[in-house]
Amino acid sequence: MKNKITKNNLITYGIVLAFYIIVEILMMTGALSSHMKGLLVPMTYYAIIAVALNLCVGILGELSIGHCGFMCIGAFTSAFFSRATENSIPTVPRFIIAFIIGIAFAALFGFLIGIPVLRLKGDYLAIVTLAFGEIIKNVINSFYIGIDGKGLHFSMKDSMSLGMEADGDIIVNGAMGITGTPHNANFTIGVVVLLISLFVVQNLVNSRDGRAIMAIRDNYIAAEATGINITGYKMMAFTISAAIAGAAGVLFSHNITTLTASSQYFGYNASIMILVYVVLGGIGNIRGSVIAACVLYLLPELLRGLNTYRMLIYSIVLIVMMIVNWSPKIIEWRKRTFGRVSFRRAKEVA
Amino acid sequence: MALLDVNNLSISFGGLRAVDNFNISIEKGELYGLIGPNGAGKTTVFNLLTGVYKPNEGIIRLDGEDITRKSTIEINHAGIARTFQNIRLFKNMSVIDNVKVGLSEHFKYSALEGILHLGRFSKVEKEMDAEAMRLLKVFDLDAERDTLAANLPYGKQRKLEIARAMATGPKLLLLDEPAAGMNPNETKELMDTIALVRREFDMTILLIEHDMKLVSGICEKLTVLNFGRVLCQGETKEVLANPEVITAYLGE
Numbered sequence: 302m303k304n305k306i307t308k309n310n311l312i313t314y315g316i317v318l319a320f321y322i323i324v325e326i327l328m329m330t331g332a333l334s335s336h337m338k339g340l341l342v343p344m345t346y347y348a349i350i351a352v353a354l355n356l357c358v359g360i361l362g363e364l365s366i367g368h369c370g371f372m373c374i375g376a377f378t379s380a381f382f383s384r385a386t387e388n389s390i391p392t393v394p395r396f397i398i399a400f401i402i403g404i405a406f407a408a409l410f411g412f413l414i415g416i417p418v419l420r421l422k423g424d425y426l427a428i429v430t431l432a433f434g435e436i437i438k439n440v441i442n443s444f445y446i447g448i449d450g451k452g453l454h455f456s457m458k459d460s461m462s463l464g465m466e467a468d469g470d471i472i473v474n475g476a477m478g479i480t481g482t483p484h485n486a487n488f489t490i491g492v493v494v495l496l497i498s499l500f501v502v503q504n505l506v507n508s509r510d511g512r513a514i515m516a517i518r519d520n521y522i523a524a525e526a527t528g529i530n531i532t533g534y535k536m537m538a539f540t541i542s543a544a545i546a547g548a549a550g551v552l553f554s555h556n557i558t559t560l561t562a563s564s565q566y567f568g569y570n571a572s573i574m575i576l577v578y579v580v581l582g583g584i585g586n587i588r589g590s591v592i593a594a595c596v597l598y599l600l601p602e603l604l605r606g607l608n609t610y611r612m613l614i615y616s617i618v619l620i621v622m623m624i625v626n627w628s629p630k631i632i633e634w635r636k637r638t639f640g641r642v643s644f645r646r647a648k649e650v651a
Numbered sequence: 652m653a654l655l656d657v658n659n660l661s662i663s664f665g666g667l668r669a670v671d672n673f674n675i676s677i678e679k680g681e682l683y684g685l686i687g688p689n690g691a692g693k694t695t696v697f698n699l700l701t702g703v704y705k706p707n708e709g710i711i712r713l714d715g716e717d718i719t720r721k722s723t724i725e726i727n728h729a730g731i732a733r734t735f736q737n738i739r740l741f742k743n744m745s746v747i748d749n750v751k752v753g754l755s756e757h758f759k760y761s762a763l764e765g766i767l768h769l770g771r772f773s774k775v776e777k778e779m780d781a782e783a784m785r786l787l788k789v790f791d792l793d794a795e796r797d798t799l800a801a802n803l804p805y806g807k808q809r810k811l812e813i814a815r816a817m818a819t820g821p822k823l824l825l826l827d828e829p830a831a832g833m834n835p836n837e838t839k840e841l842m843d844t845i846a847l848v849r850r851e852f853d854m855t856i857l858l859i860e861h862d863m864k865l866v867s868g869i870c871e872k873l874t875v876l877n878f879g880r881v882l883c884q885g886e887t888k889e890v891l892a893n894p895e896v897i898t899a900y901l902g903e
């Protein structure tokens with residue numbers, strides 16, 4: 302079993318790597334249009350946040366419908382740092398620190414939201430995360446932060462009230478957001494962060510803590526009676542999930558010229574879209590989330606040419622994925638095919 | 652000193668006194684039966700002992716330690732493990748993982764080691780696997796180690812629940828109607844399993860049961876509960892011969 306799990310994890314990394322290599326080859330041979338190239342980084346951050354959400358929904362069994370809020374936190378905190386230190390820290394260490402900052406702040410917010418909510422039994426997390434996702438956008442939209450010779454200026458009214466000197470630089474400009482964050486993200490970095498996220502989540506699932514988390518999901522009354530610290534493990538899983546969503550946010554903000562806390566990217570609809578990736582990829586199936594996120598993100602973009610049929614094809618794909626990942630018969634068939642492979646292996650060893 | 656010592660335990664739900672002035676004293680190594688008609692308050696006693704409900708009055712002592720106001724988790728760590736009347740397994744996890752959840756408290760490594768699969772991880776996981784397999788063998792579940800708990804036949808699910816409880820290393824094991832829903836063959840096998848657990852682990856067991864044959868066959872002592880009150884308490888033979896017990900429970 303241990304080996305089967307390891308093998309299963311390796312297959313996931315293998316799929317990501319193979320896809321990466323194919324894309325790199327296509328890029329080198331000039332087969333990818335610039336439109337296509339522009340989709341690559343978003344594809345990685347959507348895959349990453351889908352993995353994060355699956356940890357929350359599929360492994361922990363708590364519904365979050367505001368996960369893009371954590372991505373928003375990661376995006377803004379890291380972009381602020383990168384813009385503020387653009388001229389004082391070299392690119393590589395700056396981008397690494399930006400990741401640490403984005404991840405840490407998203408994790409902090411996950412932790413803070415978790416403290417009151419996760420000790421409750423019931424679907425409260427869904428309601429609170431929904432509210433959080435909406436509130437955080439509006440709060441960020443009213444922030445004005447600038448830097449000048451005298452230091453940091455902060456206001457929640459408008460940019461004039463910052464009272465900046467002539468040499469000052471407005472970094473966060475209310476609803477206009479952060480402009481000019483360095484474009485440090487690229488496809489390779491996105492894939493690396495995705496692989497790290499997969500590594501963290503898949504290893505967690507196959508560890509002592511991961512088993513405790515899944516035990517809570519399956520039956521919290523029994524988990525409690527078995528001595529599992531329910532609140533502690535819920536906090537742990539949710540905080541890690543928020544942290545990974547924050548990492549997706551760092552990629553997001555370092556891949557866009559003007560970062561605004563808009564509904565299109567961070568609102569309710571965006572969070573639901575991630576949830577669709579997770580559900581259609583199979584709840585609790587980490588690899589499925591990656592594949593679903595990539596396919597479902599790319600598909601509408603690739604179908605742009607076929608304007609009339611675009612949504613039709615998209616819905617057919619949604620239905621097919623639903624059947625493939627949820628029909629008991631097909632799941633069984635997949636297991637059998639997979640099982641036969643490992644059975645043959647076992648005989649060879651014996 | 653008794654392993655479990657319960658004094659004047661009471662709880663009310665609204666106007667209903669579900670458990671009223673309940674006393675019990677269980678010596679180490681005993682196999683003790685708790686019987687009574689439907690709704691007598693037997694499961695409620697278990698929920699009080701494990702901290703699921705907090706009593707209105709009374710004291711619960713385990714091995715001399717007052718555990719009355721402790722949480723379910725703390726009580727498990729103090730040494731009480733249980734099974735449930737309606738089986739509660741971790742259904743989407745494998746048989747061995749169900750047991751390994753029970754072992755969590757005794758085989759530790761840090762979260763970071765778990766996420767990186769470094770440090771103590773491999774060594775401790777190996778020890779956990781060995782210990783889990785040892786337990787599964789006792790319950791004759793070792794062949795099903797990788798089966799999802801939900802896919803086990805009913806009788807084996809009951810056994811797995813006991814195995815998981817045993818994995819937490821309890822001093823006292825509470826079994827809530829372990830034979831419910833079993834056919835005579837499975838019940839017979841279960842009785843053997845319970846006897847085996849006693850021998851193998853030197854375990855003290857408190858057992859709720861409806862099946863009179865099972866109770867009279869293996870329990871040394873009985874407490875009969877009726878409408879939340881203790882009707883009769885003592886050696887199995889004497890209790891079963893008590894006319895009050897016969898009218899209240901056996902006679903119906």
Ligand SMILES: Nc1ncnc2c1ncn2[C@@H]1O[C@H](COP(=O)(O)OP(=O)(O)OP(=O)(O)O)[C@@H](O)[C@H]1O
Pocket residue numbers: 664667669687688689690691692693694695696736
């Ligand atoms: N949480 C609760 N809230 C209100 N009433 C409760 C609660 N738990 C139990 N009761 C009531 O307490 C009484 C005793 O219930 P309990 O489940 O302990 O009975 P039991 O002896 O285990 O019965 P059975 O043999 O049917 O399992 C019942 O009348 C039940 O309805």
Ligand SMILES: [Mg+2]
Pocket residue numbers: 693694695736
């Ligand atoms: Mg009961």
